Amino acid sequence: MNQEVFQDRDLVAAADSGPADFAPLILNRLRQRDTDSIVAYLEDQHPADVANLLANLPPQDASRVLRLLPLDMRADVFGYLGMEHQLQIGQALGRREFAKVVSEMSADERADLFNRLPQEQQETLLPALAQAEREDIRKLASYPEGTAGAIMTSDYATLPPNITAREALEVLRLAAPDKETIYNAYVVDEQRRLTGVVSLRDLILARPSAKIADIMDTHVICARAEDSQTEVARLIAKYDLIALPIINGGDALVGIVTQDDAMDVAEEEATKDFHKVGTVGAIAISLKEASIGLLYRKRITWLVVLVFFNIFSGAGLALFQDTIVSHVALVFFLPLLIAGGGNAGAQASTLMVRALATGDVRLADWGYMLARELVVAAALGLTMGLAVAMIGIARGGPQIALIVAATMVLVVITGSIIGMSLPFVLSRFKLDPASASAPLITSIADVAGVLIYLSIATFVLG
Secondary structure, eight states: OHHHHHHHHHHHHHHHHOHHHHHHHHHHHHHTTOHHHHHHHHTTSOHHHHHHHHTTSOHHHHHHHHHHSOHHHHHHHHHHSOHHHHHHHHHHHOHHHHHHHHHHSOHHHHHHHHHHSOHHHHHHHGGGSOHHHHHHHHHHHTSOTTBHHHHOBSOEEEEOTTSBHHHHHHHHHHHGGGOSEEEEEEEEOTTOBEEEEEEHHHHHHSOTTOBHHHHSBOOOOOEETTSBHHHHHHHHHHHTOSEEEEEOTTSBEEEEEEHHHHHHHHHHHHHHHHHHHTTOOOOOSOTTTOOHHHHHHHHHHHHHHHHHHTHHHHHHHHHTHHHHHHOTHHHHHHHHHHHHHHHHHHHHHHHHHHHHHHTSSOGGGHHHHHHHHHHHHHHHHHHHHHHHHHHHHHHHOHHHHHHHHHHHHHHHHHHHHHHHHHHHHHHHTTOOGGGSOHHHHHHHHHHHHHHHHHHHHHHHHO
């Protein structure tokens, strides 16, 4: 008994230290066939934490640990694993064990996993599932990627409108084990058309003899299966919904998207936007697990494009080489000025991309936003211009100070307008405004800054 307590403390200490320390201890216990202590510890942990630990084990060993857990917990843990780990551990489990785990998963997670399986593994898995599960997978997997149908689940609770609150509670009590959520039950007619929604709270507070048709809310916020998953996530966030019902073209209820799925969509979209803003291609797996070759491929294209784009800056310098040779002090301020315009443009672009993504700003608002940005950019440019003018006087005299100050005002205004307008232009042509990345805006502002600076210098200095 003392040895068992000591072993449990070892597991707790190793888990607290992190998965890297925990994995060797688990492997050692497996070799010693000491599975009882592993199960006793893991059963007390949250499935997400167990998944994090399994992800640090080799697939074959992770599958052995997974088999030790109760089937329902196996499915929960498996759902929290990343896609790459799901595929690897699923293959290590074998067809029969893998089918058991997949059968216990929620309908939407099951469909997502099935869509990412190689065709050979799909054909092996389907015959091992029950017919109802096969049909459910085929139906959910048939919706295009990125639509509401692709992320919805068919595990939802429905009620007919003509039963009482007492009868409805009994229906939900019996249905609860197999449903994603019962906090909202959806009222459907004989053709499964969505006619209302009733919350569990309303059912509990209602008179037992009250009819569902009398207590349900008929103003149901819903989406169609072909709507984008981004729009679905926005609706759930806007109306603070536990779940959003999804209907088809005939207004029949076909599924729901739950709040946790909407959070996953929001995180995925935010990640894509961050990658685009940084001119990095989409990386579908964990950054830690991405190969050097993958990271190289996702980053090289835009870097090469931007390198050649900056040739225009060099051409601008060559165009005004006489001015530069005659007044070498101008070179001192060149990096400072073009960086100011690029930074202002990157700020404006970031704010506008986010506003467009959240729906806070629409294409029709361009004129209003442009007028505001001009005022803000002018104020920023004047402030920065006064700051650099002091350096200009000390470094090159009043004329240089005037050139530097005037240039700073103009490049900040120009960079801000470019940064604010480019996301609007991309949206107008049905492109992702997040493509207006900070490096792209900075490169455009750099070229503009060089031309503005040396043009003003040539005009003032002759």
